[in-house]
Amino acid sequence: MMMRTTTTCATRATVDIERLTMNSTDPTRSVKKSARTTSTRRSVVVRAEKAYDYDLLIIGAGVGGHGAAIHAVERGLKTAIMEGDVIGGTCVNRGCVPSKALLAASGRVREMRNAEHLRQLGITVDGAVNYDRQGIADHAENLATTIRGNLERSLVGLGVDILTGAAKIEDNHTVSYGAPGTVTGGRVTAKNIIIATGSTPFVPPGIEVDHKTVFTSDAGLKLDWVPEWVAIIGSGYIGLEFSDVYTALGSDVTFIEAMPNIMPGFDKEIAKMAERVLITPRNIDYVTNVLATKVTPGIPGEKPVTIELTDFKTREVVDTMEVDAVLVATGRSPYTEGLNVENALNVELQRGFIPVNEKMQVLDKDGKVVEGMWCIGDANGKMMLAHAASAQGISAIENMMGHEHVLNHNSVPAACFTHPEVSFVGLTEEQARAKGEEEGFEVAVRKTSFKANSKALAEKEGDGMAKLIYNPATGEILGMWIFGLHAADLIHEASNAISTGATLNDLKFTVHAHPTLSEVIESLLRGSEGH
Numbered sequence: 001m002m003m004r005t006t007t008t009c010a011t012r013a014t015v016d017i018e019r020l021t022m023n024s025t026d027p028t029r030s031v032k033k034s035a036r037t038t039s040t041r042r043s044v045v046v047r048a049e050k051a052y053d054y055d056l057l058i059i060g061a062g063v064g065g066h067g068a069a070i071h072a073v074e075r076g077l078k079t080a081i082m083e084g085d086v087i088g089g090t091c092v093n094r095g096c097v098p099s100k101a102l103l104a105a106s107g108r109v110r111e112m113r114n115a116e117h118l119r120q121l122g123i124t125v126d127g128a129v130n131y132d133r134q135g136i137a138d139h140a141e142n143l144a145t146t147i148r149g150n151l152e153r154s155l156v157g158l159g160v161d162i163l164t165g166a167a168k169i170e171d172n173h174t175v176s177y178g179a180p181g182t183v184t185g186g187r188v189t190a191k192n193i194i195i196a197t198g199s200t201p202f203v204p205p206g207i208e209v210d211h212k213t214v215f216t217s218d219a220g221l222k223l224d225w226v227p228e229w230v231a232i233i234g235s236g237y238i239g240l241e242f243s244d245v246y247t248a249l250g251s252d253v254t255f256i257e258a259m260p261n262i263m264p265g266f267d268k269e270i271a272k273m274a275e276r277v278l279i280t281p282r283n284i285d286y287v288t289n290v291l292a293t294k295v296t297p298g299i300p301g302e303k304p305v306t307i308e309l310t311d312f313k314t315r316e317v318v319d320t321m322e323v324d325a326v327l328v329a330t331g332r333s334p335y336t337e338g339l340n341v342e343n344a345l346n347v348e349l350q351r352g353f354i355p356v357n358e359k360m361q362v363l364d365k366d367g368k369v370v371e372g373m374w375c376i377g378d379a380n381g382k383m384m385l386a387h388a389a390s391a392q393g394i395s396a397i398e399n400m401m402g403h404e405h406v407l408n409h410n411s412v413p414a415a416c417f418t419h420p421e422v423s424f425v426g427l428t429e430e431q432a433r434a435k436g437e438e439e440g441f442e443v444a445v446r447k448t449s450f451k452a453n454s455k456a457l458a459e460k461e462g463d464g465m466a467k468l469i470y471n472p473a474t475g476e477i478l479g480m481w482i483f484g485l486h487a488a489d490l491i492h493e494a495s496n497a498i499s500t501g502a503t504l505n506d507l508k509f510t511v512h513a514h515p516t517l518s519e520v521i522e523s524l525l526r527g528s529e530g531h
Contacts, residue, residue, distance in 0.1 A: 054080045056400075057175060057190035059167045059339070062089020063096075064377035064389025065196035066151050071394045073158045075401055080188065081155060082177055084166035088148040089198050090378075091386040097147050098140035098221045099241055100417060105136040106248035107419045120460045131249065137223040163188065167197075169344045172372045192372050192400045194393065195339065195354060195362070199332040199378035206308075207233070207328055210297035213305050214326045217242070225300060227251055227325035231307060233292045235262040237416045239329035240278065244418040247282045254323065255286035258312050262286050267428035267481045270467065274483055277463050278418055290318065295326055334379045345370050353381035358406045360396040374400065388412045410479075411499035415488035420464055423491035426479030426498055432469045435478075444472040448523040450484040454515035461485040468494070468524040475503030480524070486517055493521050 056072045058065045061083035072079045086093055111117070112129040155162060165177035165185040175193060178185020201216035203209055211219045213227075217238050226249045232239045235255045240263070243253045255262055262279070263271040279286070287309065294308035304322035311318050334352040341347040341354060341362070348355070348365035354375040355363045362373035374396040377389025391407050398405035415423040427435065429445055436443040450456040450464030464484020470477050480494035497507060507525045512518040 052173065052191045053188045054078050054161070054190040056080075056192045056194065056397075057082060057188060058194045058196055058393075059169075059175065060089065060196035060198055060377075060379075061087045061151075061155070061162070062196060062198045062377065062389065063091045063386040064198070064393050065089070065194070066155065067390030068194055068196065068376065068393025068397060069155060069160050070158065071397045073160060075397055077397070079159075080161040080163055080190070082163040082165065082167050082175065082188075084164075084177075084179075086148060087152045087155070087162070088144070089386075090200075092147050092151065093144050094218045094221060096386055098144045099217075099245075101140035101143045102136060102221065102223060102245045103241060103417050103419070105131070105139055106245045110248035110419060117460060133223060133226055133249075136249075140221060140223065167339060169193070169340050171344055172370050190372075192374065194360075194396055195336075195341075195373070195375040195379055196377050196389065196393065197335045197339065197379045198389075199384060200335050201328065202331045202333040203328055204233075204292070204330055206293045207295040207326075208297055209328065212297070213300060213324070214295055214297045214328065216328050220327050225325075227300075227323075229254070229323045230325045230327060231256055231292075231305070231321060231323045232327045232329055233295075234329035234331065235286065236265060236329065236331070237414075239327070240416050240418050240422075242327055242329065243282075243284055244278070247284060248419075252283040253285075254321070255284065256290060256292050256307070256309070257286060257288045258291050260288055262288060266422070267424065267467065267479075268430060270422065270424075270465070270481045270483050273465060274418075274422055277420065277483075287319075289313070292326075293317070295328075298324070300324070332378060332384060334381060336379055345373060350381070354379050356380045356382070359399040359404075360392050361399070383409050383412055385412065385414055408499055411495055413491045413495040415491065417488060420461065420484050421487040422481075422483050423487040424479065424481040425491055425495040426477065427469060428479060428481070429467070429469050432478045436471075441471055441473060443469065443478065445469055446524050446527055448520060450517075450520060452523065453517060453520050455517050455519070456485055458515070459485060464520075466490075466520045466524055470504060475505045477502075477504065480521075482520070484517075484520070490517060490521055493518070 055077035056079045058068055058081045061081045065081055069079050069081050091097060109129060109131050112125055118125060163177055165179050167175050167177045169175050174187060174189050176187040201218060203216065208214060209216065220242055229252045230246050231254045232243060233256045235257045239255060246253055261271065263274060289312045290309045291312055292307050293310040296306045298305040304324060305326050307321040307326065308317055309319040309321065310316065336349060336352055336354055342349065345362065346364040347362060356375050357363060360374045360376055362370040362375050364370050376392035376396055378384045391412060395405045395407040410426050413423060413425040415421060432443045446468040448466050451462040456462050466482045467480065469479040477494055477497050480491065482490055504525060512522040
């Protein structure tokens with residue numbers, strides 16, 4: 001409590017001085033506003049406590065760190081961001097962004113090769129539809145380069161200092177940094193430090209990665225080659241998106257899934273429909289209830305990759321597969337090694353994750369808040385999504401400024417960018433019913449089909465459904481799942497409703513343009529059958 005009170009007092013003093021500064025008649029105010037307000041505010045902090053190089057230091061310049069930096073500047077904090085690799089982190093360089101480029105290009109190939117779909121639209125393509133593998137790969141790389149440059153320019157334009165080097169935390173206000181074996185880098189201090197170091201692909205024991213025939217999403221996004229037969233270990237978002245790319249470009253795909261069903265994290269009804277559309281009609285098969293306990297790389301065109309399959313329950317080897325390539329899509333691990341949080345902050349890592357409270361404050365091994373230390377994104381493990389990291393960063397800034405804020409993670413949407421897409425926010429039907437049984441409330445479900453939507457029918461894209469899960473007594477939205485055309489763009493109406501606490505009664509009279517895909521959501525909100 002004493003720590004929170006002290007921080008709040010300093011913040012209030014800062015705000016008062018900033019108001020005086022903004023009312024100044026100094027003719028240079030308009031061109032030096034940021035510098036003058038920062039300088040004035042820091043003078044107050046210096047008198048109250050001690051001098052720091054920065055109000056805020058962010059370790060990691062991915063989407064989470066970038067979002068936090070922008071919000072910190074908006075709040076008047078002198079900010080630096082420290083990056084040991086490249087600006088943009090996993091999402092921009094080895095994840096969300098380049099994968100969307102591959103999906104966009106391969107999706108066009110799939111669409112143009114679908115003669116029956118084109119015929120229904122009155123279109124005929126004469127001759128074969130071909131693609132340039134390197135051209136698609138270059139598109140992904142060029143997109144990542146463009147977005148990376150945009151992020152860096154936005155940081156520089158806002159006056160954020162970019163410090164290059166791997167970080168080592170010395171205490172809760174001091175970080176040293178630099179590249180191993182060089183004399184670059186140094187040591188900086190900050191009143192607050194946010195850890196936003198992200199994650200790396202998780203490779204289970206027994207899988208030998210050669211980055212050519214056995215690889216993770218990092219290498220897969222380079223699209224160095226298109227194997228004839230690819231085994232994908234894991235059928236979550238990453239695996240599904242890669243299966244979409246590979247099958248569109250002509251590969252056969254086999255999923256290897258440890259759980260009893262593929263797409264184990266999905267709402268079961270949505271997963272069943274997604275299997276019917278995304279798996280069954282394509283060159284995809286799968287095995288479930290098995291682990292890939294040993295994977296030995298091969299040589300492209302000469303020697304196959306061998307996979308030892310082990311029963312998930314008995315742990316007995318049940319089969320061996322030979323394929324051209326293996327993509328390991330078994331999730332991600334927090335990138336926290338080398339930060340020195342254990343020694344410097346008395347923090348006990350939890351499977352590599354840094355423990356935090358609901359305000360994103362780092363907790364030591366006794367469960368106490370480490371003053372001035374915060375952790376967001378994949379490194380804390382609360383929700384491993386880029387936009388969740390950004391939202392957590394904004395929440396952390398609000399809390400360090402004395403404006404109490406807790407992010408509702410149930411309001412954070414997610415999407416799988418297959419063709420068609422899957423998106424969701426909140427709970428699955430199974431999770432909601434379990435919660436209702438435990439807490440003593442009823443759960444209701446509304447569904448609608450894309451076949452009832454005029455815009456979807458105009459596109460000849462009627463495969464899809466949307467599902468609303470809610471409390472009928474209160475109108476509270478517990479979750480929404482969408483499978484269909486542009487599902488990733490449609491989910492945000494439900495996400496914002498959960499975030500703001502809007503109920504079905506609040507939303508049922510909202511108006512959606514006709515004819516648009518948004519009327520799929522309108523149908524759910526009103527309980528009607530579509531347009």
